[in-house]
Amino acid sequence: MARSWPFAGRAAQLSEIRSAARGLVVVGPPGVGKSRLVAQAVREAEGVAWVRATAAAAELPLGAFAALLPSTPPSGNPLGWAADAVRAPVLVVDDAHLLDGASAALVHHLVTRGRTRVIATLRTETPVPDAVRALWKEDLLPRMELAPLTAQESAAILERALGGTVEQSAVTRLWQASRGNVLYLRELVLSGVLTESGGVWRWRGPLAITPSLRDTIAGRIGGLTPDEREVLEYLAYGEPLGADLLSELAASAAVERLEERQLVTVDFEGRRLQVRLAHPLYGEVIRHGCGTLRARKLLRRLADTVTATGLRRREDVVRVAVWRLDSGPVAEPGLLLAACDRARMVRDLELAERLARAAADAGGGLPAAMALGTVLFYADRYRESEEVFAAAWGLEMDDYSRTTCGVYRAFNLCWGLGEVGRALELLEETEHSVSALDARQGARGTRASIEAFVGDLDKAAATLRSTMTMGPCVEPRNVRAFGTTEATILAAKGRATESLEVVARTGAALDSAAHALPSLRAALLDAATQAALYLGDLDTAEHHADQGRRLDGEFGAWARAVVEFGTYRARALRLRGRVADALSAGREAAARLPSRGVWAGFCLGELAQAHALLGQLDAAEEALARAEATGLPLGPPVVVPLRQAMAWTLAARGDVAGAIAALLALADQALPVQTPFLLHDVVRLGRPSLVASRIIGEGPLVALFARHAGAGTGAELDAVSLEFERLGLILHAAEAAAQAARRYRDRGMTRAAQAARTRAWALSRRCQGARTPALLDLDVPELTPRQREIALLAAQGLTNREIAERLVVSIRTVANTLYAVYEKTGVSDRTALADLLLG
Template structure:
């Protein structure tokens, strides 16, 4: 059994022989390797006879099973003994070796010559890591936290266990999150230190540089030795070699072993190395600034300011704040003070950010005041929910001394604030006014582009949106990646378009991609809520519940994105019938969610619709749905109106035909609202199934079943009921009003017995022989089953019976 240190070789071997009698253990060590047969000393007589020591030792081993742990450390004679025991066949041998370690020839021959099979223990995959953590912790682990555990452990079970024992995890409502900085346990530190081993002065110098500065382009004569020992990895990068430590935790151990003065010396040398090469990479600015700051060098305000901006862009907000404050202390001016306010806002410290902005703005005029006012307005809106004050700040910023670019900036941001508030027409007017002033600056292109995308997506103008985005991205080119907040907003608009057109797979793909690209709790929560929306609409209600719970766990005390997260959580809870939990979640939202406009408020209203319905208050549910139907965003009005149809009030949803939301979903919703016959509802159900919306499809089939029954068409009613139940099976336990009156097609004991055998594929003759019935009786019974259930063949019957089992 081969594997790296910590892979669990010894534990697995111990489990394998636990119930065997007569097991002898040999544990090889580096110290015993200097002594012939040293590892076997406890199994051999004290005095060896003259002659062949192997024969003597082999005859002395009388255990039927021999376990040799760390066989790569055996001395040559002990290795030869193991080889002989295997050849003799008298003793069963189970050995472990460490991959990458040199083993004696006799040990290598065991698997090379096919004397014993070799089992290589692979690192745990991400999915296996998640399973292990869930079993150990008794709860789910948050997505980003799981990624950090996978990266830090590299699938090593020992490392994984010690990371858990380090105390870095925090339980937030049954979801485990990484919290704070990592402190290695003594076991993990000693294990990794032993793996690193002794280093020469030159080797130590290289690994210290990598521990604080990887990846680095290095050229050192010791690189080959370190690579041979699997302590580093070397990858070609153009004409340079990029060098990294072979494992993330190696750096933790090396840094822990460096004192303060040594750390500062290493950091200063790193900064000097990068500066000597001209700092050609974009990230070099951030790296050099941090190294100089931590190395105790005098602060350069310009360097620190640029570094703070870069740290904010990559969402390392704690570092960004530290660099910004250092820049201010070193004499930095307006730009870094404005940046500090933004950084505080990004950390959900909105009141602190408002103080910074308000104090800064008080002494400004002209374009600088506009720059401060636009940033301050967004903090007032998204952080504090003060839409009116945000607009007042923007209006007051025009003191008559501003440039055309600044005037456009005010209009673009005012358009965004107005759009978020729900007035899409006024927002469009502000955008149009700004564009009439002339070609916008690059900053104006970004601000105006995001706002226009929001307006188009909220209005459901899918074609205009796609054309606008294509032109915008072509204009921005590669620079788009430099502005994660902008691209995040564009992805959000794209998800809204996907949802309003019924493209659930695309909405889910975009949400997952956005979460993987932006390591920021607010963004992860926001797109986690959109993930929950797509899953819920796709009938995966329990998966939606889990996604929403994870998003909620990432929320700060108050947040504008809390409405979407808590709304989806309550919505899923209500669909699963947990009314008390849904009501508690909505009550929490009243304290935690900052109301900004439809985007933050409608998810909570929709959750309230289905919470009331689950409670049995259909009148209250319909009234709430009507309030959603009055939303200034047509895409939300569409959902509210269709919820009225789902609640059994299609006549109240007549305005669906007046909406101008583009895409194939709205026509299906209109067909549902205007269905005149049970057959129309059958077609609507098929349409929803095509969209991957099984819960909506099940509701339409259930409504069709009631309509057929009212018309006296009982067989068709049973067929619709069967279809509804089949679809409901795919919805992870969801129950809505339309499904409450649905009855499972009932069968007598004899009918069920025949049906089960038919569903398994048995012929009528085979069923008759098994049940000692006539073939005619079986045929008549099966006909009655088909009549009662509404299905027409054995395959459909099998699906129905499988549904009932679940």
């Protein structure tokens, strides 16, 4: 972590302060970073004097200015004497709301006199001396309202402070906890709530605050009457609470006083008037000061009162269950299981596990065991999950329970432990042990999804068809699951348009479900992302990947969503040529991999390929070795990305022939959705004749791959490059342009070769340092310093005469220099020069 907390963002505010000729008043809540912002703004200014107002100094006239004034005051005009003594051209007055009357009058006098540039900071919603208020009321100085940090600004500060990537869910939780308050954000990080793993900082929870932050917040809360403290206690344990509900628990007058003091907020959510603490960290301080017996009493009353309302909202069942659990033993397994199910749906897996175990302790029996086994599977604790499911399997069950247990146990055996054979045997046993049609269909449909994953697409399609011919499929969950499996099979077969049609239809069915069904949603988004990538629609692919990433839930506990869709995001970024960004996304995904699992090859293969493209070969091989050690090579979705990364690592080490041989062999084993990318890699590595007749498939991207493989002239390669650029595949565009340059050069077309090479160079600059064999002999246009200077001015639109006047040279010199620039770069006018040099 950086020794001093870094400054980041606030560019517009910095500019506004620096450009305020007479000065400015910065207003914001405590801890928002007013003083730090001003300090940054005047850091390079000369003759800056600081006045830091305090409540103690306000007891004395001109007390805040004591350090700037002579020790002996005059007998005449003290204000004029003090103003003459302040000789600094820039005066910063921090916490000006604490100034005594004489000091405030002095600040006002300095501003009106105009010799001193005054920058003052004030705390929002705090009484201010009249002389200070007059600064903006009389239009003497502009007033700037400083808002808390945005989530993006918080992320920038965190990454600079920690010296590494911060997982997005951790950024979100820190931002929500701090509400963008810089002081609170810093103290939360210092509390140790983050931990580093694989170069990525992750939330390790639970939330903790430092003693200094607790004291700061307690000071902000201030003194409380007993009834005010009671309101805050109920909110600390139960927020948000409806205003009507809270009035049953505590005094309404106390709520009104707390709202006036801005310690609580009261807002409408729909038609409900909800009361919350004004800041999330207030709850931490209030709970810290609440004894165990007192807390239990509050929790029991909260649970009883909300239960009496009929548990009208989905979240109520979870809140009541947790309140009862925290207040003592619970003998209501039904309540605990309902809450567990809801917690699992929103992917708060830690809470779901706690509720499932409590339900088991309360006599929940088989339902509690199945709930626990399912939660452990989602939490990547596969061995524990299998132990729970295996123990439950021998119990007597109805058809629904048997199928549910069989399906989830098969999920865990396949995608958790990599035991595909056992999973398929279990599903066959399940199908034969139940009689209800929907139960048998559920077991067989799950078998189709496993067959698709391991790459047996024809068998998976046949299994799915046979499932549908067993009888009418009326169970809504089966309908959605079968639609998801169909979309997956079609996407894997390279039938992307058909897959997206099924995705749309099945997605609408999922939208109508009573529960969010994140697992089915994840599988559907996986198919949609694959189809979009296959069609070259990178915007849609990234959109689906972001949707999938958000399935991780508010609590960031579902690692599979982070790994799977974080990897897809990395792939889309790599295809865009944003290789360093792809590396960052890949690292974040890889940090959430379990110690052993199915997704290692898929994720670490993408990470290794990004390393290889950046020339970081040791890191690439380290990622490959980790994948080999921790991955379960079940099928093409996870095996092919790893082997593809191995090929690119070979190429980066100079063994292009070995890379090509590996890619050709891999293409014979890959899924149809993967094959065109592998064959096109051979084209990128310079051997298009080996694959020109094999690249087939639907969509504009595969068609462009085929055009690239068949391009015989520099002009055709130029056209391919332009189309790659239009689709957003910038690295591919750079490589095609570089190949065009070589083709032109081989045919003696010097000027065309230079133009293509220059374009390739310009495109490669947008690829964040990517290095590939196609770009190895790419020369940066060799412009002299004078040529570059004139070229940049011309690219900005200056005429030859304007350039000559600025550089004090002749117009002829400018014209001759530009002619040489055009010859070296291969461009022919200012517009093309601007595209090249200014991007």
